Amino acid sequence: MDRVLSYIESHRDQAIEGLKDFLRIPSVSTHPHHKADVSRCAGFLADELRRIGMKRVNIAPTAGHPIVYAEWLEAPGQPTVLMYGHYDVQPAEPFELWESEPFEPTIRGDNLFARGSTDDKGQVWLHVKALEAHLAQHGRLPVNVKMLIEGEEEVASAHLETYIETHKEELEADVVMVSDTTMYDYERPSIGYGLRGLVYMEIQIEGPNKDLHSGGYGGSVANPLNVISDIIAQLIDQNGRITIPGFYDHIVPLTDTERTAFAALPFSEATFAERLGVAELKGEEGYSTLERIWARPTLDVNGLMGGFTGEGSKTVIASKGMAKISMRLVPDQDPEIIAETFEAYVRTLAPPSVKINFLRHGTGKPILTPRNHPAVKAADYAISQGFGIAPVYIREGGSIPVVATFQERLGLPTVLMGFGLPDCDAHAPNEKFNLQNFFRGIKSAAWFYAEYGKNNT
Amino acid sequence: MDRVLSYIESHRDQAIEGLKDFLRIPSVSTHPHHKADVSRCAGFLADELRRIGMKRVNIAPTAGHPIVYAEWLEAPGQPTVLMYGHYDVQPAEPFELWESEPFEPTIRGDNLFARGSTDDKGQVWLHVKALEAHLAQHGRLPVNVKMLIEGEEEVASAHLETYIETHKEELEADVVMVSDTTMYDYERPSIGYGLRGLVYMEIQIEGPNKDLHSGGYGGSVANPLNVISDIIAQLIDQNGRITIPGFYDHIVPLTDTERTAFAALPFSEATFAERLGVAELKGEEGYSTLERIWARPTLDVNGLMGGFTGEGSKTVIASKGMAKISMRLVPDQDPEIIAETFEAYVRTLAPPSVKINFLRHGTGKPILTPRNHPAVKAADYAISQGFGIAPVYIREGGSIPVVATFQERLGLPTVLMGFGLPDCDAHAPNEKFNLQNFFRGIKSAAWFYAEYGKNNT
Numbered sequence: 066m067d068r069v070l071s072y073i074e075s076h077r078d079q080a081i082e083g084l085k086d087f088l089r090i091p092s093v094s095t096h097p098h099h100k101a102d103v104s105r106c107a108g109f110l111a112d113e114l115r116r117i118g119m120k121r122v123n124i125a126p127t128a129g130h131p132i133v134y135a136e137w138l139e140a141p142g143q144p145t146v147l148m149y150g151h152y153d154v155q156p157a158e159p160f161e162l163w164e165s166e167p168f169e170p171t172i173r174g175d176n177l178f179a180r181g182s183t184d185d186k187g188q189v190w191l192h193v194k195a196l197e198a199h200l201a202q203h204g205r206l207p208v209n210v211k212m213l214i215e216g217e218e219e220v221a222s223a224h225l226e227t228y229i230e231t232h233k234e235e236l237e238a239d240v241v242m243v244s245d246t247t248m249y250d251y252e253r254p255s256i257g258y259g260l261r262g263l264v265y266m267e268i269q270i271e272g273p274n275k276d277l278h279s280g281g282y283g284g285s286v287a288n289p290l291n292v293i294s295d296i297i298a299q300l301i302d303q304n305g306r307i308t309i310p311g312f313y314d315h316i317v318p319l320t321d322t323e324r325t326a327f328a329a330l331p332f333s334e335a336t337f338a339e340r341l342g343v344a345e346l347k348g349e350e351g352y353s354t355l356e357r358i359w360a361r362p363t364l365d366v367n368g369l370m371g372g373f374t375g376e377g378s379k380t381v382i383a384s385k386g387m388a389k390i391s392m393r394l395v396p397d398q399d400p401e402i403i404a405e406t407f408e409a410y411v412r413t414l415a416p417p418s419v420k421i422n423f424l425r426h427g428t429g430k431p432i433l434t435p436r437n438h439p440a441v442k443a444a445d446y447a448i449s450q451g452f453g454i455a456p457v458y459i460r461e462g463g464s465i466p467v468v469a470t471f472q473e474r475l476g477l478p479t480v481l482m483g484f485g486l487p488d489c490d491a492h493a494p495n496e497k498f499n500l501q502n503f504f505r506g507i508k509s510a511a512w513f514y515a516e517y518g519k520n521n522t
Numbered sequence: 523m524d525r526v527l528s529y530i531e532s533h534r535d536q537a538i539e540g541l542k543d544f545l546r547i548p549s550v551s552t553h554p555h556h557k558a559d560v561s562r563c564a565g566f567l568a569d570e571l572r573r574i575g576m577k578r579v580n581i582a583p584t585a586g587h588p589i590v591y592a593e594w595l596e597a598p599g600q601p602t603v604l605m606y607g608h609y610d611v612q613p614a615e616p617f618e619l620w621e622s623e624p625f626e627p628t629i630r631g632d633n634l635f636a637r638g639s640t641d642d643k644g645q646v647w648l649h650v651k652a653l654e655a656h657l658a659q660h661g662r663l664p665v666n667v668k669m670l671i672e673g674e675e676e677v678a679s680a681h682l683e684t685y686i687e688t689h690k691e692e693l694e695a696d697v698v699m700v701s702d703t704t705m706y707d708y709e710r711p712s713i714g715y716g717l718r719g720l721v722y723m724e725i726q727i728e729g730p731n732k733d734l735h736s737g738g739y740g741g742s743v744a745n746p747l748n749v750i751s752d753i754i755a756q757l758i759d760q761n762g763r764i765t766i767p768g769f770y771d772h773i774v775p776l777t778d779t780e781r782t783a784f785a786a787l788p789f790s791e792a793t794f795a796e797r798l799g800v801a802e803l804k805g806e807e808g809y810s811t812l813e814r815i816w817a818r819p820t821l822d823v824n825g826l827m828g829g830f831t832g833e834g835s836k837t838v839i840a841s842k843g844m845a846k847i848s849m850r851l852v853p854d855q856d857p858e859i860i861a862e863t864f865e866a867y868v869r870t871l872a873p874p875s876v877k878i879n880f881l882r883h884g885t886g887k888p889i890l891t892p893r894n895h896p897a898v899k900a901a902d903y904a905i906s907q908g909f910g911i912a913p914v915y916i917r918e919g920g921s922i923p924v925v926a927t928f929q930e931r932l933g934l935p936t937v938l939m940g941f942g943l944p945d946c947d948a949h950a951p952n953e954k955f956n957l958q959n960f961f962r963g964i965k966s967a968a969w970f971y972a973e974y975g976k977n978n979t
Contacts, residue, residue, distance in 0.1 A: 276949070366747035
């Protein structure tokens, strides 16, 4: 490992410049007009994987954006790591809130600012650099490695499941390694063992067949925008509990051990609130903020639109209104059942005078990972080496639906070794990646591949 | 009148062509980028008024859009009519729903389609044509006439009150004549004696100081879009009653006479619902649809906006949300008091973790006009002549705040002689004016000026 670590040290500039080039490509998977950019980004990544010495590098087309696959399987008797990540990014809107261009990576202080810097290009790149260091110094890797880097994570991994289903043999492995999460805080690297799931719905409400003058018609007909507000308001009760029938039925309760461990983590509700600029925090009654984020389900409106939204006023009753609503789920809530129940329940909340149309923008199952897997132990050791401190074990509020897919389709557990920070603004303007953690991440990844090989020989 | 009527008949084409030129100017008062168009429209109207023989035609600048004034005062001993109208129009958005260009007037069947065709350019134009006929045939008018045509009616007549306040002598008159309303139906011309008032508010809700990832933060903080929905939902109860404290305190109840008269008018709730494409009508419990529209207050969301509103999904908790909410008022609700109470009440509905900012986009007082004024009788006779049928007396759901201003500032009652039709789509795409009613309107206006002169000598 000495030679590997010294290679990493002496190639810091190259690592950053390469990442910047990767970030410059606006691979926004949700916007159709960025389709060519997403494709170009896949090509860029594949070229780099070939350059560092990965084998069978392939850009696999899908009905959506392509999947980049690579492997190095010349360590007989050693276990196989399936490294998963994504090269697509969230939209950068609203552009005007960025201090520097979202797709022109800019270093300010210790941070590299760009859309995708943390989520997930930066974290994919640190694995690429760790593998490069091993290959450059030893001509080989300590374990067998398969890489599966998709271009649709931000659009609910629309075609990944099909790919996995049709490439089961290619993807055979012992464990999945994912770096797409955050550390507990700047000083506490962490291993995540739980992820929330997701159901993302869009409700379209249609009332009168055309926009109406609010003077000539106001009072006579259900207003779609009032209706949509009424529906949303009824989805959560006074105690912050979601009112969808049966919503909480299959939840695995937090154990006393977990609640004690979470409570032992340094967490200041006051600081958290202050950082968000809010006078108080708010959520489900009976749970701490960490519990609410990590281990309790939620319902949030992600978008609202209807009627006249320009400057000034227009006295109109809009014909249509729209709300995007997502629910975060915890084990063992089933996204498909929740989505069905949501639709049926919302229909009961609307008056007969409106038509409702539902769109499902994505679902993902919640997950809990076993903590006694050799790869988890290797990750624990690797992080201890890379950061000089032992990791804490945490759950995550976000969703990585593919982790559930790996469990279900390939029978593989996943190790979540994330190097983002809680204030990295992954889906917001001014997304950033701490550069010190980027290099600690490269080293931790390099240690992981070495240690997992050693542990398993 | 024979010569006047024959002039009107022989100048039909010119009347339509002139109106089309008037409608081609996109005088959208609410959009700053149309400022020059609004100004050009004022000039076009002033030129026409000079051409037909009106005196002291003047384009009076204001802090907003200009006011066009004209007069003809050479009928000593005769009463003076202050004819009021507006040459500005509503925005035409959404453009894609128009079957022909909103500012390229197009005749299909009996209708002329264009933004402003009914509201209010077409109805201003019919008075201009009536006055032209009198002046062209007799070189004089039967009464004294002052015209006050503003360019800010669709932005709450922002500067008209100041103008009226500072031009009290110029505007001295016996009655105000307004054609900016609709007939009861195609066969029933009407005289309006009541108008609803208006309070138009915008609520801006600000929560966290930046957009947040709904995975990493969902459940921990009040979501501004959920909050805005909760607020809106609490403004109206299960019975369609507005919950603002004291909201109904000063309302003059509908009289039995009025309720009987309204009930006697031909009105099919089924047809009304079918025309709007809704399965059922909905409004305040205990009132008929006509009563709800004409004589009961309402609260409608006119615009909603926040978070991610593009195609697809973004798992974001938005920092901000916005709702435009207007209330229609009835006598004797006071818009200023309602606006104050609304703000205070909404503040009680929001959690302390959000900041609320209010914008007032306009207020207008509700009004009831006396029915025994000589000008009302003249209008009754004029309509009977112009349409061959006596008018019905109705109230209007819409607001013309300036009518209240005329009452308060100048002590003048207003006659509402409107020639639009209920399905003219005044504030919606495909606004239209029935051309047969346009010509009946010209004749009715010509009769009104003649009859009002005769009645008052």
